[in-house]
Amino acid sequence: MRATMCSVISRVKAVQRALAFTLRLRTNTEGSSYSVAPNRRFCPGLSAGEDPLRAFSRSYCSRMALTKGLLFRQLFELESSTYTYLLADTETKEAIIIDPVLETIDRDLKLIQELGLNLKVAVNTHCHADHITSTGLMKKRLAGLKSAISKFSGASADILLSEGDKITFGKHCLTAIETPGHTDGCMTLVSGDMSMAFTGDTLLIRGCGRTDFQQGCPKKLYHSVHDKIFTLPDQCLIYPAHDYKGQTVSTVSEERQFNQRLNKGLEEFVDIMNKLNLKKPAKIDIAVPANLVCGIHEV
Numbered sequence: 001m002r003a004t005m006c007s008v009i010s011r012v013k014a015v016q017r018a019l020a021f022t023l024r025l026r027t028n029t030e031g032s033s034y035s036v037a038p039n040r041r042f043c044p045g046l047s048a049g050e051d052p053l054r055a056f057s058r059s060y061c062s063r064m065a066l067t068k069g070l071l072f073r074q075l076f077e078l079e080s081s082t083y084t085y086l087l088a089d090t091e092t093k094e095a096i097i098i099d100p101v102l103e104t105i106d107r108d109l110k111l112i113q114e115l116g117l118n119l120k121v122a123v124n125t126h127c128h129a130d131h132i133t134s135t136g137l138m139k140k141r142l143a144g145l146k147s148a149i150s151k152f153s154g155a156s157a158d159i160l161l162s163e164g165d166k167i168t169f170g171k172h173c174l175t176a177i178e179t180p181g182h183t184d185g186c187m188t189l190v191s192g193d194m195s196m197a198f199t200g201d202t203l204l205i206r207g208c209g210r211t212d213f214q215q216g217c218p219k220k221l222y223h224s225v226h227d228k229i230f231t232l233p234d235q236c237l238i239y240p241a242h243d244y245k246g247q248t249v250s251t252v253s254e255e256r257q258f259n260q261r262l263n264k265g266l267e268e269f270v271d272i273m274n275k276l277n278l279k280k281p282a283k284i285d286i287a288v289p290a291n292l293v294c295g296i297h298e299v
Contacts, residue, residue, distance in 0.1 A: 067195055070172055077101040080131040081242050085198060088117050089170020096121045096169050098198050099241050102295060105134040121167050123148040125200025125241055126186040127155045127291045129214060130281040136296030147294050153185025155292045161187060179228050181221020182209030188229060196237045203229050204240045205247040206259050211273050218273035222266050230256050
């Protein structure tokens with residue numbers, strides 16, 4: 001009897017040791033998986049033939065680990081449903097801000113101060129019609145800050161961006177890609193490792209910017225998305241300037257498959273856009289003139 005019990009205990013201990021080893025191995029593997037692109041847990045894009053429900057259960061935030069030494073914050077302005085993005089080099093503390101909004105300037109500057117950042121550039125993805133940018137006022141409150149926008153926007157700024165221009169901060173950079181269609185001056189800003197794309201109003205999550213004012217053209221927008229954005233890596237994260245449904249991020253792969261406007265052919269897309277019949281933005285008459293002069297008009 002005693003021999004039988006010893007045999008059972010030995011087998012239980014062996015199983016426990018094997019289980020512990022497996023758990024340690026799994027923890028170590030997952031802990032280092034940020035550097036292994038094929039690990040699906042850390043890649044929120046959707047591959048061909050993959051179950052969408054399984055893919056959507058992943059954590060988007062973990063994907064940021066692929067860009068070592070990058071601080072990233074996604075901020076939200078409620079009235080215009082605008083996303084503002086703050087990116088910084090964790091070593092040099094040099095930072096840039098994308099699409100800052102006048103109403104949230106105090107929040108943004110407080111965060112920049114709390115994190116000890118040196119804000120170098122405030123860039124707008126285009127001349128906005130639904131809110132006033134805080135870029136001009138921010139320049140008055142931060143010495144040395146420069147503003148940036150597309151040279152085709154018609155707006156004034158310290159830096160007028162063209163295709164392929166780079167905005168650097170520390171060892172990181174964003175590359176400006178011309179993606180007109182919503183306006184002539186729309187730009188998408190792509191991270192140096194092509195893991196992130198800040199698409200402004202050109203590409204939204206499961207949608208796109210309107211094309212019925214400010215030099216809007218559905219054909220231009222369609223080609224901008226298909227030729228410039230949809231050719232980025234499948235796993236590239238899409239960060240838009242707006243979202244009205246509580247969504248925060250998507251991927252190139254997802255939008256290519258599930259964007260019900262842009263997964264159509266060109267003619268059908270143009271027809272959809274021409275039939276939207278949207279109301280004009282409430283602030284367009286004050287926002288556009290202000291944003292043409294860096295947001296400082298009558299501030």
